[in-house]
Amino acid sequence: MHVRVLLFGSVREALGVKDLEVELDAGATVGDLRARLADRHALFARHRLLSAVNQETVPETAVLADGDEVAFLPPVSGGAPEPEAGSGRCTLHEEPLDVHAVEARVTGDDAGGVVTFVGAVRNRSKGQDIRHLEYEAYPGMAEREMEKICDEAARRWPDSRVAIAHRVGQLAIGDLAVVVSAAAPHRAEAFEACRFAIDTLKETVPIWKKEFTTEGESWVEDHP
Secondary structure, three states: OEEEEEEOHHHHHHHOOOEEEEEOOOOOEHHHHHHHHHHHOOHHHHOOOEEEEOOEEOOOOOEOOOOOEEEEEOOOOOOOOOOOOOOOOEEEEOOOOOHHHHHHOOOOOOOOEEEEEEEEOOOEEOOEEEEEEEEEEOOOHHHHHHHHHHHHHHHHOOOOEEEEEEEOEEEOOOOEEEEEEEEEOOHHHHHHHHHHHHHHHHHHOOEEEEEEEOOEEEEEOOOO
16 A cells, blocks of 8 residues: 655755655555665654654554555644634734634623733844744644634634634744734633633644744654
């Protein structure tokens, strides 16, 4: 059977390609695929990589099918064609983010509190001067994972609504990288939902950040 392997962030850069075509025996698992790739590229054996099949995270024991899209995701930094801005709760954009447009996705007559977190590119990191950043995402899966965050926030804080927008591509100092807006009947729930959303996004959504500093460049991979 035939599967397509997608590569992102530091793994894509190390191998110099965006995807690989691999032939496997019927019944092969994600672990079998990783072992096959490790025979060719040692980083698959030593690198902390999360497995996803058809944009859903899976264990190493998951059995693959012909035509599957498999991604081995490096640790995230902390978001297909892009959806039209404002078309859903969660979006990726190459263009500058519009804070008010994101807030408009959650506001309503029942919203007694609206809380918005805005993340911007700062000029220093880890003692080094930043020149600019680059964000890369796994399209489709990134929006899907952000939607899951919004659904979970609504479950934890009933009547709350959350929307997320994230930039991809090159960002200059001061550019907005992410906007998270949360609305709820009361301010406490809005604050909690917003904080939950940005904290979880930084841990689970397949978006990677590369820092370009005056000392060099490197991928930021903080989470397993």
